[in-house]
Amino acid sequence: MRRIINTLLLVVVLIATLVLMGPTGVGSQTTYPLEECARGCFSTEEDFMMMKGEPYDGNPYISDGDLLSFTGRVCARNADLLSRFYDGRPPADLGLDAVDILHVKDRIIAFSTELDDPRGRFTAGDLLFTPGYFIPNRALVYPFGITHDIGLDALQFRGPEDKVLAFVRSIPNLCANGWPGCLQSQLKERGIDIWFSVEGTVIRAGAPSILDGYVLSAAYGTIIAKQDALLPNVVPADIPQRGVDFGLDALFAPEIVTRVPPIYFSTEILFRGERLPFTDGDVLLRGDGVVLRNEDAIKLFYPAANFLGLDALDAGGPPPEEKVPHITHIGRQTVANINGGTVPVGGAGTGLAWYGSYWRPFGRYVAIHGEIPSGIDQFRVAYRKHDEARPANPATAKGIAVVSGAGWQVEEYNLLMSDCSGWAAYYSDGDGWYDAAEYRRLESGVGMPADCTSQLALTVWNSQGPGIDSEGHYRIWLQWKIGANIYEEAFDHHVQFDNKAPEILDLQIPGGACATYGPDDMPIMVRANFYDAHFLYYRLRLFGGNPPSSAWYPPVYHDTSAVDAVGPTGTGGATVNLHTVDMSVLSAGSVVTCAYGIMLWVEDSTIYGGFDPITNQLPWATTYESWKEITFDYMPYGP
């Protein structure tokens, strides 16, 4: 009996516990794994079942309103996104039409739904935020002269992360007298923007048509990108010129402020052209075609079909970053190891890098690396001769350019193959200005699933290029643009060039070339006259005999011996004794009556950079070298 009572008590306690805990539906989730989507997310057009594995809540049913990662994880259920609008108990799945994750840790996500709020508070065209507030569609389209709800199909916040978050957090206290017009003021004041696309189309005489395939700016009421800019020429995109509006169903543009930012998107309808065909579930890159096939986006969810469409897209939040643009390396050498590598403007320095126990100049191609944080439109590396002052007007400085004709290609992530087999053109304009967003995308993988070119140079300087003193001493510094303003690095970086190989002016042996020696003549003194502004070492080689044989003498650096007659620039303009050579260094069996020779090998200390733009290879080595030979006859038993 006691056992029965105990059992009953346990049942009662269990039921009471369950009642107190309340329902544990999806809608009650407060700790959904949004971190899984920090590097990119999307939603599908249709619902499906995971045929393998299961999401964080154990339910293999995936709704078209759920937020999914490219790694096969459900980051948030539709109910998680809507939770704050319904006191934790959303009524139903309302779909997910657009998304922008603004802050992963704080769970701040901007999004739009497929369906209107059943309680009538918001529509499918409104811009919602997970904290539980929204901006009406009419406010977004107000600057376009559109006064009705025209839907919201794609979304991308633009601007510094802190400013965007400050704006979003203040939404409940903004625009009490109405959003249209007020939204634009708020966005402009904060230097941010909302890019979006709509569901409907407005074609009107006397005013620009608004297609649902356009990227629009909410702040400025401008068209950021038309269909003909988004899709390659082979696609008949845009109306009326090319003929078809392909729509814009999803959007992300990874850089904060850029001149020509990369825009990733998907369309509403497929295209079956012979060149660049795509489906309405593929991720496309502006002007570049497909970068991720739908089947690759969804495959890690193991659906029963290989196409589910694509309705929303985002790349996650930006990574933490250095805030001040600066040059870090010149010729693959850290500026800290360069004499005058980082000095105040006008400060002194030799521009020589300390490498391998010697100070060295730079030659041929000089790669320049640095840090380019977000918030910058363009950058360039400017240069001037070391004895010149910086131009008062920064725009008149000379920039180090690698123009498109150079064919510089950079490895990038291939979303289709999920590897780094993609290639992107990287180039400056004629004045050396580079697109900062493109640099960051390629160099740091900003907005991409992976970083494929982690050491992309800011630019590569051809030290033998037109107008460049190939033996000159220069200063370089970084310039960048934000809008129309040009900013400059507060430092100079000295760079010394040396592109001349050592000059061997004279090489002598006793008796002159073709002299005949016997054992009694050994050793013989080798004399030479050579010059290099940055001479490093010389060495001699004795060769000849039958069978042929050779032997190198050890290198003699300019500072190896205080007694030899060579110094930092060679032999000082005269023919001087180097050191003696002796036939005994050759293999004994080779020393017969025969012809022999002496080679003088001279190297300088230049850090010689290579540059293969097609493969983005920047090999480097040290030295330019020169050599010269002189011959003689030798008779082992005497002449």
Next chain:
Amino acid sequence: MRRFLVLIPLVLALALSIAPRAAPVCQGQTRLAACAECAFSTEEDFLSHGPTPPDGNPIISDGDLLSCKGAVCMRNRELVQRFDVTVDMGLDAVDILSVEKELVAFSTELNSPHGNFYHGDLLTTSGACIPNVALLRLFQVSGDRGLDAIHFVGKLDDILGFLDAIQRISRAEWLRDPGKLVTMLKEHQVDIWFSIEGTERVAATTAIYDGDILSAANGTVVATNADLMHASVPAGIPKRGIDYGLDALSGPRSGRREELRLSTEILHRGELAFNDGDILKFANGIALRAEELYKPFEPKADFVGTDAFYLYMEEKPMTVGGFMPHVLKYFQQRVQALRRAER
């Protein structure tokens, strides 16, 4: 000879009875006549390089009602003009009920700027508006779940009678008494088959997906997404794994499921591959490729999506191998024998 003369009227009668009948159209009466047999709307706007529309504007909106022969039957503004709307609202579902009366049932992509209809409502060109919640009343779904496809079922006269009866019912009245719709549908012995945009797996009497055909009169799933697709297509949740959606629906008024025509929201690349613009047969693959639908308009791309579709389908005559009355079978056999003799 007399026997032959007696047969002639019978043969004519038989011929008339088995010949495919054209849709009931008064030729030249309205531009809608061009859509009497087949009509559709697209997913996206495009420029027509085919016949120039009567209004001279070659831009085709995804809200316009198009004929399969290459004519613009109604601009979007003409569809919604009874609602005082002048901007393009899109066209998500369509059923042409009377060409003579220019009576078209439809739904839009967008909500009315005036708030007098929403994109999930069933509208008619005569100004009727049935709110989405009324359609879903028997499914016990609250809130607008969208409306992606519609097809009226019943005798045409009954359907027209029903539409005439609801003409005087305002949207607000429907919202006050959404159950009234079921009563009126049953009174007129008609049904509205439809599909929704969203999915309702919790609150409904039964889980309903946007790929299912639903009955407004009975609150039942007429056909699940799995029913609609060929067995080789992994359609249907949870068993087969994918909901392909249902973007357009048409068929005979009798409601014979086997004769239905439909299109999906997403494409399929399996053995029986189809695109989301193709018109599919019920559980039996493609009836009409999307490009054939758009071809008369000569768009620059061969795919612009299909968002709404209507096909006039007269009931098929009964066949010899089916349930043809014995007397008609006899005369049909006689006709065939005569034709053989003439050859």
